[in-house]
Amino acid sequence: MNVSVRFILSQYGGKVITKEELEKICKRFEVNIDYLIHHLISYGYVIRILRGLYYVKTIEEFKLKKALRPLEIIGLGLNRMNVKWYYGLFTALRLNALTHEYFAKIFILNDSIYRSKAVKIYGEDVEFIKIKPRLTEFGIVDNGEIRYSDVEKTLLDFFYLSRYNPKLRFTAKNVVEEYWDRINKGKINEYLKYYPKSLRKVLENEGLL
Incomplete structure (x- = not known):
């Protein structure tokens, strides 16, 4: 050395x-x-x-010949960059203990970084999804290096992002239907203030509000 x-x-x-x-x-x-x-x-x-x-x-x-978990290492890096970020979508489902299913990608929602394809970090495929800064400021469970959306925000993000990503639409509907009975409706109504008004209409049309 x-x-x-x-x-x-x-x-x-x-x-x-x-x-x-x-x-x-x-x-x-x-x-x-x-x-x-x-x-x-x-x-x-x-x-x-x-x-x-x-x-x-x-x-x-x-x-x-070991190190921290990938989620912790990535979190340290994003915190160092002063990015507003959190683990979301399928990654958040796992961190909220809603599922033990393994997903091939780590999903990071943030206000600064966008990549058209998943990038490899410490052997993991990581997808960066750029969102508006105001959508990073609520509904976050913050454990320092590991920040992730709570159940309510995770499900709202599925619906919100599926409007812009056709591949996510069918999956989002199934995920929301599976876990909607676990949400706090008070939180949902509070969080909806940060999303476009049209999202509330979508939820009403689906009979979820």
């Missing part, structure tokens, strides 16, 4: 580091930035979250 790597693990272990911070370290230790990043990733010292953003393993994690 060279001096620059030892420094990074000692100062940033268990945290997220940016490319800009790595560049400063490279100047200090006179190391090429591209070489250092390649070295850190290939030897398993860091995990790439997004472009220019990396999770640094602790020395213990590196020795034991």
Whole structure:
């Protein structure tokens, strides 16, 4: 383990580091930035979250060849970026203990990041869905690195997003029908204030309000 790597693990272990911070370290230790990043990733010292953003393993994690769960690592990265975000849709169903079914993707709803295709983070397919900032400010269970929509917001998001994503429409209807009896109607009415008025009409037409 060279001096620059030892420094990074000692100062940033268990945290997220940016490319800009790595560049400063490279100047200090006179190391090429591209070489250092390649070295850190290939030897398993860091995990790439997004472009220019990396999770640094602790020395213990590196020795034991393990790290935090993907959801925690991704959450650390998004918090570092100051993005308004939460795990939603199928990921939120699992985090709310509504289902134990495994879904192939992790869904992140946020106000800043959009990707046309799922991206690979720590071996997981992650889909970023960009929404209006006001839709990130309510109905969130916040456990620090793991933020996710509560049951009511999750179901409303299914209906809301299915209007713009044809592939989600059939699934959304089935999901909402399966879990609607578990919702708090008071919360639903409160949350609907943040969505377009047309969403309330959709729910009324479906006989859900």
